[in-house]
Amino acid sequence: MELDKYVGKRNQYQKDIDAMMTDYNRLQARLSTLNPGLIVTSFRNAPVFDFMNPSEKIDQILLPNLFYDHPFKQIPRVDRCRTCHQGIDQKPYMDAPQPFRTHPNLDLYLGSGSPHPLESFGCTTCHAGLDRATSFQNAGHSPRSEEQRKEWEKKYGWHEDHFLETPMHPMNGIEAGCYKCHNASSDVPQAAALNNGRDLIRIYGCFGCHKLPGYENIRKVGPDLSTVSGKLTKEWVRKWLMNPKDFKSEARMPQFWWNSNNSGPQWDKRNAAEINAITEYLWSKSKPKELPAGRTGGNAEAGKQIIESVGCFGCHAIGPIQDVPNQSQTRRRHGFNLANQGSKVSASWIYNWVKDPAQVWPQTKMPSLRLTDDEAANVAAYLSSLKNPEWEAKPLPQVEEPALDEVTLEFLRANSTDIEAREKLKGMNLDQKNLYSGERLIARYGCFGCHTIPGFENAQPIGTELTEAGSKLISQLDFGFLPIEHSRHGWYEQKLKDPRIFDVGRVKRPEELLKMPNFHFADKDVNSITMVLTSLVREPVPLEMRDKTNTAIAEGRQLIAEKNCRGCHLIEGAGGDIRPTFSAQALWPPNLATEGFKTQPLWLHPFLKDPGTVRLRPWLTARMPTFHFTEQQAGTIERYFSAVDKVDYPFISTEIETDAERLRVGADLFAKLQCQSCHPTSNALPPGKAPEDLAPNLMLASQRLRPEWVLRWLQDPQKIFPGTRMPTFFPADAAHPEGVSPFPNILGGDVKAQIRAVRDHLFITVGGGRRSSLTTN
Known part of the structure; x- marks a missing residue:
């Protein structure tokens, strides 16, 4: 008997071995067909004979609704990426090496049940590249960094393809492929970097000089300069124009002078003359607004506490913003940085501004915080105490008339011969030269794109249209003498980092030089804006495949x-x-x-x-x-x-159908759950309570909340607002998906009935809401 037991175990083990060997033998047989030897493989893949059963064959997806926009012809896409990327839409290959690895997030991309199934969208629709290519080089892969470029050159013999106009987006710019379909909304789902780039374009006002889709009806980003003399001094404006970031490192105004193509001793006098001429022109057109005399003598420390507590930091910051995500930084830069305001404007001006921004500038985006006179005075005292002593001590360069003459003569020559221009110059005094040159310098640099300036109400933007920046031919981009990657991505990145560097090494007259100013963008912001520019492609996408955002x-x-x-x-x-x-x-x-x-x-x-x-x-x-x-x-x-x-708007019913017994039970539960320990029913702060201990006033519930929302909220607050301090009184579990009541003896422990009773009491008894005509007493 003992021997039979061991024999049985041996037989079972043998069966297990045989089963495993069956799978092994099957896989070995399959492997032998895939690799039958060099001679057989060469024969089956040879021309003419490859129609039988080749081991190398193209795996392609026909995309008849998606096209390349070629001259005079739209060509359907035929994606062959899966020829190499065999496991791209199959979950088992998440850890496989490239090119066999599964695409990330199959529930969102490529999966048959995803919004972007492979058979409908393919690969190059989002990634770009040459759809019909069947090799790593010809497909148009773009390295994400210099290190990856060197790695590819060594491993695959990769090199830039100067004839491919649609290379792939590098992986750090992949979100650029989203916008062609998702352009109906200001936010593209799952595309934080792209959204950040669009926010940056809006905040920095790129649309002031460049035509960009989606920014057609937005107010100019800079302040109105038609009243500038009532706010600033000439000295401050001249220092500011020299380099705004000298005043505060977070300044959004770009730098126009002392850049790559107008720096050095030979430019110092001309730059100073141009800045002075623009300032004089602005003052000649300025008509200061009459404002009430601002209150002075506020408490600076109290003003600091107000700024930190009323909500100013939702749009503003004081000094650098660090250790937060890109898009959060961008939103915190929605309003100007509040650093060094005491070296810029008077306490009286600040008082009027924070008290009622619209009275100072009717077109302002800044809302009113409804500050009292004392609060406004305290805020003004605090902000006016924030100063930049180095800035105030900074000397202004001397403006020399010969440098101004040079600038003025240059503009006069545009419409006159040299002799005529010189004669006109002789007849002009200093003020005339400044006003004449200042007006034309503003037109040259496009200052009116960001600022309202009298005399430029109908001026047109000076920058290149960027509506199809992502489809611009690479051969139309001037790379100058710079050793940078010859691609749209590389050119836009360099343009954003140093817009005028393409002039280096060239001989040009001043009026021929590149004019785009330097915003001194951080590298992460350069990447986000570049992503937006490369997303603006001339590529037809059928309506049924576009984002159907309401x-x-x-x-x-x-x-x-x-x-x-x-x-x-x-x-x-x-x-x-x-x-x-x-x-x-x-x-x-x-x-x-x-x-x-x-x-x-x-x-x-x-x-x-x-x-x-x-x-x-x-x-x-x-x-x-x-x-x-x-x-x-x-x-x-x-x-x-x-x-x-997805709820009804604007007409809804807020009547409550209830009865006296339910209201009585609701009042009992309301007391037992101790709702008023957190939710007061008056506007006064209860004794012994701190503001952070309290939740909204329930007296307003019947006027403010939808009755059906309250039912869902009471059942599971965490499901609506994860992390909320509101306790879950009726926790659910696998056995009780509707929840379990802490009061099983009330209404038979029926959770839904108890929640409804609390809601009815809250709306009818506490809030004085309307009872339905069907209500019984």
Whole structure:
């Protein structure tokens, strides 16, 4: 018997071995067909005989709805990438070496159930490159770095293909392939770097000089200079124009003088003369606005606390912004950096500005924070105390008339002979030369693209149109004498890093020199903007394959970006950049997830128009600003929130069908759950409570919230706002997906009935809401 036991085990092990050997033998047989030997392989792949069963064959995907836009002809795409990338759409090969590795995130890209299935979109639609290529070199792979370039040159003999006009996007610029389809909205899903680039273009005002799609109706980014003499001094403006970053390193104004093509001793006098001429012209056209005398004598320390607490840091910063993601940095730069304001403007001007920005500049984007006179005076005292002593001590270069004569003569020669120009110059005094040259210098450098300047109301942008920058022929880009990669990506990167360096080594007259100023972008910002430029391609995409973002959502996202709402609020999972500046989570501006499903349109509309009339948490120092929304703008935001949450707008019913018994039970549960320990029912701060201990006032619930949202909120707050401090009173588990009540003896422990009872009490008894005509007593 003992022997039989071991014999049985041996037989079982033998069966297991035989089963494994069966798989092994099958795979070996398959391998022998794939590699039958050099002679057989050569024969089966040879011309004429390769029709039988070649081991090397092209794996291609026909994409009849996607085209290349060639001259006089649109050619359908035929992607052959899978010839090498065999496992690209198959999950088992996530850890395989290239080129067999699975594409990342198959649920989003290439998977049959993804929004971008391989059989419909292919590869080159997003990655670019030559669709019909079957070799690493010919496909148009682009290295992401100099190190990778050297590696490819050594391993694959890679080199730049000067004849391929559609090389692949490098992997650090891959999001450029998204925009051709996702161009209906200001935000492209899953494309943080691309979105950051679009935000940077909007903030830095690239559209002021260049025509760019999506930026057609945006206000100029720079301040109105028609009243400049009432705000600044000539000395300050001349220093500022020399190099804005000398005043503060975070300045957004670019540098026009002392760049790659106009630096050196031979340029110092001319640059000083040009700057002075522009300043004199601006002062000659300036008409200062009459403003009330600003209050002085505020408390600087109190002003600092106000700036840190009311919400200024959603759009502004003081000094460098560090250790935050790119897009968060960009949103925090929506407003100008507040550093060194005391060396720029007077306390009186700051007072009027923070008290009511629109009275100073009606077209301003800055909202009103409804500061009291004392608060405004304190803020003015603090900001005017922030100074840059080195800047104030910096001497101005002497302006010499011969240098101004040179500039003036250059402009006179444009429409006259040299002799005539010199005669006209002799008849001009110093003021005339400054005004004449200043006006033409403003036209040359395109200052009116960012600033409102009298005399340039109808001037046209001076920069190259960038609508199809991603399809611009590489042969049309002038690389000068620079040893850089001959590609669009490489040229745009260099142009953004040092716009005028392409003039180096060339002999040109001043009027022939490149004019684009230097923004001194950080490398990460250069990469983001380059990504946007290479995304602007002339490539037809059928309507059925484009992003089908609802018009209401697209318009709402555009306005939200324009007003920088995400600087304070978390919207569609992005934003809330001001949060790290607060000491406690309870002090954060609210998460606006489910805002359309949450709020009643008839409450949200007047709140957006004038948030000062409603204080949900009046004990907080942070406040929703008054943006002075028009009726159309307020409606755009309301429609956006409703469209995102797919709820009815604008007409909804808020009547509650209930009865006296349910209201009684609701009041009992309301007390047992201790709702008022966090939610007060008045605007006063309860004794012994700190602001961070409290949640919104429940007296406004029936006017503000949709009844059905409250039901979902009470059932699982964490599902709506992950991380919320609101406790989950009815936790769910696998056995009880609807939740478990802490009060099993009330309404038989029915969770839905208990939640409804609490909601009804909150709306009817606490909030004074409307009861349905079907309600029984």
